[in-house]
Amino acid sequence: KFKNLQKLIAKREQALKSGKLIQGDNDYVPAELSLKGKSYKIKMRLKGDWTDHLEGDKWSFRIHVKGDNHLFGMSRFSIQHPRTRNFESEILFFEALKKEGILVPRYFFVEVVINGKNIGLMALEEHFSKELLEAQRRREGVIIRFNEDMFWVNGIDNYKTAKVTPFRSGKVNQSKKLSVDLAIAKSLLKSFVRGHLKPSEVFDPDLMGKFIAVADVWGSNHVLRWHNMRFYYNPITALLEPIGFDANLHEKEIDVPHALLEEPIVSAILEDDPVIKSVYQNAIKRLANETEGEDTKKWFNTLAQKQLRILHKEFPSLNGFRFDRIVKRARELSQPLAKNYFEWLQVRHIQSKEGRYLELLNPLPRALEVEDIFCVSENKNEIKLELA
Numbered sequence: 001k002f003k004n005l006q007k008l009i010a011k012r013e014q015a016l017k018s019g020k021l022i023q024g025d026n027d028y029v030p031a032e033l034s035l036k037g038k039s040y041k042i043k044m045r046l047k048g049d050w051t052d053h054l055e056g057d058k059w060s061f062r063i064h065v066k067g068d069n070h071l072f073g074m075s076r077f078s079i080q081h082p083r084t085r086n087f088e089s090e091i092l093f094f095e096a097l098k099k100e101g102i103l104v105p106r107y108f109f110v111e112v113v114i115n116g117k118n119i120g121l122m123a124l125e126e127h128f129s130k131e132l133l134e135a136q137r138r139r140e141g142v143i144i145r146f147n148e149d150m151f152w153v154n155g156i157d158n159y160k161t162a163k164v165t166p167f168r169s170g171k172v173n174q175s176k177k178l179s180v181d182l183a184i185a186k187s188l189l190k191s192f193v194r195g196h197l198k199p200s201e202v203f204d205p206d207l208m209g210k211f212i213a214v215a216d217v218w219g220s221n222h223v224l225r226w227h228n229m230r231f232y233y234n235p236i237t238a239l240l241e242p243i244g245f246d247a248n249l250h251e252k253e254i255d256v257p258h259a260l261l262e263e264p265i266v267s268a269i270l271e272d273d274p275v276i277k278s279v280y281q282n283a284i285k286r287l288a289n290e291t292e293g294e295d296t297k298k299w300f301n302t303l304a305q306k307q308l309r310i311l312h313k314e315f316p317s318l319n320g321f322r323f324d325r326i327v328k329r330a331r332e333l334s335q336p337l338a339k340n341y342f343e344w345l346q347v348r349h350i351q352s353k354e355g356r357y358l359e360l361l362n363p364l365p366r367a368l369e370v371e372d373i374f375c376v377s378e379n380k381n382e383i384k385l386e387l388a
Contacts, residue, residue: 004029005115011046012054021048022152033063033071041066047078049152057119060084062127072106073135076127079112082315085123088307089249089321093218095303097244100210100283103136103232104244109310121314128167128230128243141233142182143167143243144189148227159226159265164189185233188240192268199273203231204239209279211242212266216280217287217330222248226265249321288334291327300326344368358385 007029015021027045034040044063047053053060060080065071082088094104105126112122126132128143146162156162164186172178191197199208215223222228223246230243270277290296300323308320345368346361362368373385 001030004031008044008046008059012059015046015054016051020050020152021046021053028064033065035071040069040071048080048084053080053084055081057117058122070131072124074106074126074129074131076129078125078127079110079122080125082109082121082123082311085125085246086249086321087311087315087318088304090123090125090247091307092300092303092321093214093220093223093247093249094244095299096214096218097211098136100207100214102207102211102214102244103132103138103241105132106135109307121311132243133232138232139235140178141235142172142178142185143230143232144182144185144240145230146226151227160193162226181233181235184238185231185240188233189231195272198275199269200275202240203269203276204234204237204241205273205275205279207241208269209276210283211244212270212276213280213283213287215247216284216333217291218247218249218326219329220247220249221263222246224263224266226263229265284330284333288330291323291330297323345370 011021011027023045028043029045031042031044032039033042042063042065044061047060047062058081060078062078063076065075069075071077091107094107097104105128107123107125109121110124112119130140133140133143144164144166146159147165148162150156150162166172166182166185172182188197188202192199192202199205212224215221223244228246230245231240232243233239234241270280304320304323308318311318343363346363348359348361350357350359358373360370370387373387374382375385376382
């Protein structure tokens with residue numbers, strides 16, 4: 001209706017003035033959605049953090065289908081300009097995660113008409129609900145995240161001070177089982193934050209190690225930002241599983257070497273747990289070998305071409321995400337020492353009653369082998385030291 005559209009327009013103008021979209025409790029408006037001649041009652045609001053979601057005619061929306069109805073098997077989803085997630089690259093990244101057994105939302109392109117105006121292709125992304133879990137053979141459970149309100153409102157960029165909140169809190173609170181699962185899930189994540197539990201006691205080690213490895217190979221540190229991370233509490237394993245979301249694979253970022261290592265939460269997971277670190281290291285080596293092979297290149301090109309055929313109807317000059325970038329990055333990551341590290345080894349001199357020692361610490365997320373150590377005197381004489 002006109003009045004509801006005006007409410008969305010006013011919210012958009014407010015966001016454009018402030019530079020970001022701050023959500024409120026009463027932002028949703030009622031609407032009607034039609035698909036193949038069938039109508040559905042929905043509620044919708046503007047969606048996105050930055051104003052790139054509100055440019056031109058392609059505004060981003062979060063949509064809830066009312067009642068027990070579903071569209072494409074989903075009751076909650078978003079639509080957004082394909083550019084906001086770098087066109088087809090989000091689908092390709094999700095496919096890479098799916099091949100590792102990692103949860104991802106459904107994501108595809110649709111043509112959208114709003115009040116008679118065709119705004120063209122939009123990317124439809126599944127929201128976090130039980131349908132996402134059921135479609136990937138997971139038992140119904142809670143999905144949690146670090147609440148990002150303090151980040152967007154007050155600029156506090158620290159996962160350790162963020163609250164842990166669930167998606168669909170109303171439904172969770174109505175279910176005794178889900179409420180118990182939520183309590184366990186929150187306790188696990190908070191215990192990791194406070195250092196009371198090792199990461200491998202909180203997160204599924206296999207899935208978390210592979211998740212970080214895929215993100216590293218594909219050059220997505222954005223998916224590992226703490227406020228983008230989503231976790232499913234698996235009631236069978238009693239561990240948290242990562243869910244892929246918002247890879248943001250823009251070309252300007254993929255060539256930044258090892259950017260994910262700058263994420264404090266990633267460092268805490270890898271450096272404080274040899275179990276997950278080992279999975280990560282092995283996955284990097286395997287993925288590097290696979291990107292050099294034909295199978296990975298084949299599925300990548302087949303899927304990319306399928307999506308580009310859709311996108312070229314509206315974006316004919318789109319070149320597509322380049323596979324050779326992934327190959328190059330994977331090759332660099334699999335090398336024992338990457339030239340992009342500013343520090344390869346940390347050395348500490350220790351003197352005690354028992355004698356003098358050198359303590360060697362590896363700051364890299366991969367194994368480091370020290371073959372020899374020499375002590376070099378002022379007159380350039382070298383003495384080979386014994387490795388303990």
